[in-house]
Amino acid sequence: MYAVFVIFLPFIMAALLPPVHRLIGDRLIGWYVMAVPLILFAALVRLIPRIADGEIVSASYAWIPDAGIDLAVRIDGLGMIFALLITGVGTLVALYSIYYLSPRESLGHFYVYLLLFMGAMLGVVFSDNLMLLYTFWELTSISSFLLIAFWYHRKGSRYGAQKAMLITVMGGVSMLAGFLMLYFMTGTFSISEIIGMRESLSGAPLLIPAMVLILLGAFTKSVQFPFHIWLPDAMEAPTPVSAYLHSATMVKAGIYLVALFTPLFGGLESWFWSLSIAGIVTLLWGAFNAMKQNDLKALLAYSTISQLGLIMSLLGFGSVALSESAAGDPTAYAAAGFAAFFYLLNHSTFKGLLFMVVGIVDHEIGTRDIRRLGGLMSFMPVTFTFAVIGSFSMAGLPPFNGFLSKEMFFGAAVDVASGQPFAGGAEVLFPVVGWLASVFTFVYCTIIVYRTFLGPSQPEKIDRVPHEAPKGMLVAPGILAALVIVIFFFPNVVGKYVIGPAMSVMFPELSRQADLVPKIEAWHGFNLPLLMTFGVIALGLLLFITFRHWKKVYRVAPFRWTMDSIYRSMLGAGEAGSTILTDLYMTGRSRDYFAFIYLFFLVTVGGMLFLTGAFDPDFTRGPVGIFEISFVIIMAFAAIAMLFVRSRITATLLNGVLGYSVAIFFVFFRAPDLALTQTVIETVTTVLFLLCFHFLPEWKPEDSPLRTKVVNGIIAVGAGTLVTAFGLTVQGYDVYESISGYFEDSYKLAGGSNIVNAILGDFRAFDTMLEVVVLFIAGIGVYTLIALKPKKGGDDVEGK
Amino acid sequence: MEFHMIILVGILVTVAVYLLLSRNMIRIILGTAVLSHAVHLLLITMGGAGEGGVPLLRESDGPYADALPQALILTAIVISFATTAFLLVLAYRTYEESGSDNMNTIRRIDRE
Numbered sequence: 001m002y003a004v005f006v007i008f009l010p011f012i013m014a015a016l017l018p019p020v021h022r023l024i025g026d027r028l029i030g031w032y033v034m035a036v037p038l039i040l041f042a043a044l045v046r047l048i049p050r051i052a053d054g055e056i057v058s059a060s061y062a063w064i065p066d067a068g069i070d071l072a073v074r075i076d077g078l079g080m081i082f083a084l085l086i087t088g089v090g091t092l093v094a095l096y097s098i099y100y101l102s103p104r105e106s107l108g109h110f111y112v113y114l115l116l117f118m119g120a121m122l123g124v125v126f127s128d129n130l131m132l133l134y135t136f137w138e139l140t141s142i143s144s145f146l147l148i149a150f151w152y153h154r155k156g157s158r159y160g161a162q163k164a165m166l167i168t169v170m171g172g173v174s175m176l177a178g179f180l181m182l183y184f185m186t187g188t189f190s191i192s193e194i195i196g197m198r199e200s201l202s203g204a205p206l207l208i209p210a211m212v213l214i215l216l217g218a219f220t221k222s223v224q225f226p227f228h229i230w231l232p233d234a235m236e237a238p239t240p241v242s243a244y245l246h247s248a249t250m251v252k253a254g255i256y257l258v259a260l261f262t263p264l265f266g267g268l269e270s271w272f273w274s275l276s277i278a279g280i281v282t283l284l285w286g287a288f289n290a291m292k293q294n295d296l297k298a299l300l301a302y303s304t305i306s307q308l309g310l311i312m313s314l315l316g317f318g319s320v321a322l323s324e325s326a327a328g329d330p331t332a333y334a335a336a337g338f339a340a341f342f343y344l345l346n347h348s349t350f351k352g353l354l355f356m357v358v359g360i361v362d363h364e365i366g367t368r369d370i371r372r373l374g375g376l377m378s379f380m381p382v383t384f385t386f387a388v389i390g391s392f393s394m395a396g397l398p399p400f401n402g403f404l405s406k407e408m409f410f411g412a413a414v415d416v417a418s419g420q421p422f423a424g425g426a427e428v429l430f431p432v433v434g435w436l437a438s439v440f441t442f443v444y445c446t447i448i449v450y451r452t453f454l455g456p457s458q459p460e461k462i463d464r465v466p467h468e469a470p471k472g473m474l475v476a477p478g479i480l481a482a483l484v485i486v487i488f489f490f491p492n493v494v495g496k497y498v499i500g501p502a503m504s505v506m507f508p509e510l511s512r513q514a515d516l517v518p519k520i521e522a523w524h525g526f527n528l529p530l531l532m533t534f535g536v537i538a539l540g541l542l543l544f545i546t547f548r549h550w551k552k553v554y555r556v557a558p559f560r561w562t563m564d565s566i567y568r569s570m571l572g573a574g575e576a577g578s579t580i581l582t583d584l585y586m587t588g589r590s591r592d593y594f595a596f597i598y599l600f601f602l603v604t605v606g607g608m609l610f611l612t613g614a615f616d617p618d619f620t621r622g623p624v625g626i627f628e629i630s631f632v633i634i635m636a637f638a639a640i641a642m643l644f645v646r647s648r649i650t651a652t653l654l655n656g657v658l659g660y661s662v663a664i665f666f667v668f669f670r671a672p673d674l675a676l677t678q679t680v681i682e683t684v685t686t687v688l689f690l691l692c693f694h695f696l697p698e699w700k701p702e703d704s705p706l707r708t709k710v711v712n713g714i715i716a717v718g719a720g721t722l723v724t725a726f727g728l729t730v731q732g733y734d735v736y737e738s739i740s741g742y743f744e745d746s747y748k749l750a751g752g753s754n755i756v757n758a759i760l761g762d763f764r765a766f767d768t769m770l771e772v773v774v775l776f777i778a779g780i781g782v783y784t785l786i787a788l789k790p791k792k793g794g795d796d797v798e799g800k
Numbered sequence: 801m802e803f804h805m806i807i808l809v810g811i812l813v814t815v816a817v818y819l820l821l822s823r824n825m826i827r828i829i830l831g832t833a834v835l836s837h838a839v840h841l842l843l844i845t846m847g848g849a850g851e852g853g854v855p856l857l858r859e860s861d862g863p864y865a866d867a868l869p870q871a872l873i874l875t876a877i878v879i880s881f882a883t884t885a886f887l888l889v890l891a892y893r894t895y896e897e898s899g900s901d902n903m904n905t906i907r908r909i910d911r912e
Contacts, residue, residue: 588907589903589904589907590828590903591821591822591823591903594817594820594821595821598817619803624804628804629804632804632805632807632808635808635811635812636808636811639811639812639815639834640811640815642815642819642830642834643815643818643819648826651826651827651830652830655830655833655834658812658833658834658837659833659837662837662840662841665805665841665844666844669844669865670852670853670854670855670864670865671844671854671855671865671870671873672854672856673870673874674840674844674870674873674874674877677874677877677878678840678877681877681878681881684881685833685881685884685885688884688885688888689826689888692826692888692889692891692892693826695892695895695896696825696826696891696892696895696901697895697901699824699826699827699901700824700902702822702823702824702827703823703902704822704823712818712821712822713818715817715821716813716814716815716817716818716821717814719813719814719817720810720811720812720813720814720815720817721810721814723809723810723813723838723842724806724807724809724810724813727806727809727810727842727845727846728803728806730846731802731806731845731846738866739868740866740867740868743867743868744855744857744862744864744867746857747857753856753857753858754855754856754857755855755856755857755864755867756855756867756870756871756874759867759868759871760871760874760875764871767875768875771875771878771879774879774882775878775879775882778882778883778885778886779882781886781889781890782885782886782889785889785890785892785893786889786893789893789896
């Protein structure tokens with residue numbers, strides 16, 4: 001119950017938000033929203049000791065039991081890390097946005113979307129059912145879409161939102177396919193049951209396809225190369241959103257998914273290579289592109305891409321620990337998994353901090369373009385301090401938490417390179433590429449600090465007098481900055497209570513044999529990782545100073561080709577293609593639509609009738625009276641004549657002939673009520689037609705080309721023939737017993753001796769009532785069409 | 801009895817579909833009217849046309865003609881009248897607004 005409450009509190013609060021908003025107004029609504037993650041954070045922190053002891057809080061309710069879909073919630077160590085980020089950073093972001101967003105914005109929408117996202121994200125990390133997880137997963141995409149498009153009057157926002165949506169939903173759908181494959185293999189949607197079956201699943205033919213599809217979901221969400229292109233465009237969102245969704249939480253859902261499925265796929269060599277290579281390439285490409293950005297938020301977006309690649313590669317390195325065939329000590333490899341979680345936490349602190357700093361600069365100065373900024377240190381000393389703390393942490397310098405995790409990354413990469421778990425040889429490249437990316441990281445961190453806060457001030461390029469942000473806006477980044485430093489000094493508390501439980505979820509067996517929580521030390525002697533850090537600083541400084549001279553490299557061909565242009569051309573082709581396709585059948589002519597309907601009818605019904613051999617006409621004829629046969633002939637002539645008459649009056653009278661003949665047939669067929677009704681209705685209909693003719697022009701002969709007439713004729717004859725064939729076939733069959741006998745008890749059951757009337761007024765009285773409703777609606781339609789004409793003049797279309 | 805009724809229904813459907821495919825609004829509306837005649841006849845024929853007595857309990861002791869298709873048709877007659885009436889008024893108003901009773905001309909006005 002408790003676990004379900006955690007997920008649904010944000011949704012409930014979101015539903016209550018509009019009335020509360022009206023009640024307490026714009027100034028207080030932010031505080032109402034902030035209470036949600038704060039309460040949840042406190043609730044989760046209270047759970048930490050229990051989770052650290054290996055306890056799992058879970059609850060399960062049947063949702064769609066026939067399909068095996070349950071509302072199964074499970075709080076374990078792995079979900080806990082992410083949930084702490086979602087609620088912790090969520091609280092700070094809500095606090096920050098209270099000061100960031102102007103009351104003129106539509107705050108109600110913003111906060112509803114934010115709470116929606118919060119609930120969906122908690123749902124992702126706490127679901128124990130694949131379908132539930134998928135539902136929440138797509139809900140995060142939708143809320144991200146809404147938040148990116150928050151300023152929807154901007155073209156860039158709409159473009160970015162659409163791009164993010166298309167790419168992540170594409171990944172989500174392929175992930176769904178992967179989930180279904182898992183279901184076919186195991187017969188259950190329960191994640192913990194599937195993980196429990198991992199031994200019996202090894203070698204299953206669908207295992208690798210399922211892995212690839214699930215990884216597609218993870219890679220699109222966690223912006224791995226080449227799917228990273230949506231994140232820079234997502235920066236159109238308000239900065240609190242960028243800090244929250246697009247750096248601290250949502251983009252880490254892919255990391256969560258990979259960690260969740262590591263026990264299942266972790267032993268596979270292909271899993272190791274996919275994660276490591278995707279991660280390392282993303283790491284390098286993101287860092288390389290971050291350096292050239294002029295927009296601070298775009299720079300941070302590329303840096304987020306880069307660091308998500310780093311975490312992904314660490315999970316790849318760590319997965320080796322589960323492989324039985326890999327060379328080397330599994331416990332040592334598992335340390336990479338630990339480093340991944342540690343980096344994940346640290347990244348959320350320093351990146352969240354930097355986003356808030358950029359938000360402050362944007363808010364107070366009015367721009368975040370580094371070409372117009374510079375020398376802000378003396379105007380904004382507090383913000384400057386935060387920027388230094390965040391950037392140095394990101395660059396991997398002590399005494400900040402980023403230093404510790406960067407060292408661990410180097411250590412893990414070196415371990416994999418020297419251990420050669422799968423003797424591939426390519427592992428040697430991992431530390432080299434990782435190191436190079438770290439150099440780039442150092443360069444762009446320096447750019448953030450130097451180009452914004454140091455260097456020459458350019459007051460002529462900015463519109464406002466620079467000044468420090470209001471105090472309230474500094475609280476949230478202040479807390480994050482403090483965390484960056486505190487975690488550096490007390491990393492082992494985090495390691496033991498937060499990361500340890502996640503490690504035992506990711507490496508269930510291994511964690512029972514060995515302690516997977518290494519002791520994190522800031523000073524670990526002059527080993528290779530430390531020397532690598534020295535190298536990063538030296539080369540980084542050199543590259544930063546000479547940046548102007550080697551900037552040309554971005555204009556070299558392979559770096560200029562962007563995935564973005566491929567995306568754009570694909571989107572363009574897709575839109576053009578669907579326009580052509582739609583124009584092909586949406587012609588705007590009623591004739592074409594009718595033709596489609598009847599052709600479809602001919603192909604499907606006719607096809608089924610003849611292909612399945614059901615066509616079996618029954619030509620037996622009963623006795624035919626002279627009256628019947630003469631009315632059949634009259635009707636056939638009247639109908640065919642309708643096609644050829646030149647006057648609409650004649651056509652209408654012929655229709656009357658048909659109608660009255662039908663009434664006669666009703667008499668033959670022992671249906672007095674029908675005959676009466678038909679006679680009355682036919683009279684009224686004919687009068688209506690004639691009345692309308694008073695207002696309508698005499699009809700002209702059909703001016704369609706002969707070809708169209710021939711096609712129409714073929715379709716018409718086809719439809720008539722098919723109905724005849726169908727009718728002849730059906731009357732030969734007697735598959736089901738008639739239910740009509742039941743109604744013959746009408747006097748006893750309904751008190752009516754006219755069976756037809758009893759059916760209409762009693763047995764099927766609801767049908768009759770709805771029929772009256774149809775009449776009523778048609779009546780309203782007629783009345784509105786006639787009575788509510790637009791006034792002459794104005795903007796009506798009359799006379800044009 | 802059924803055989804020639806079904807042939808008749810086939811002819812009526814052919815005429816109705818051909819009318820529906822034309823450009824003139826009145827012809828289209830007449831098409832819907834003819835189509836409903838065809839369907840009503842088909843329904844009552846399928847229900848075993850002409851067998852049994854009138855489904856009034858006091859008139860005869862049975863066996864009765866099948867009352868269920870009759871009830872369905874009664875509903876259908878009224879509904880088809882409602883749609884015909886609505887379509888006629890719609891045609892009248894469309895002509896008033898657009899000055900044409902030709903679906904292709906109306907389409908062009910709509911697209912402009």
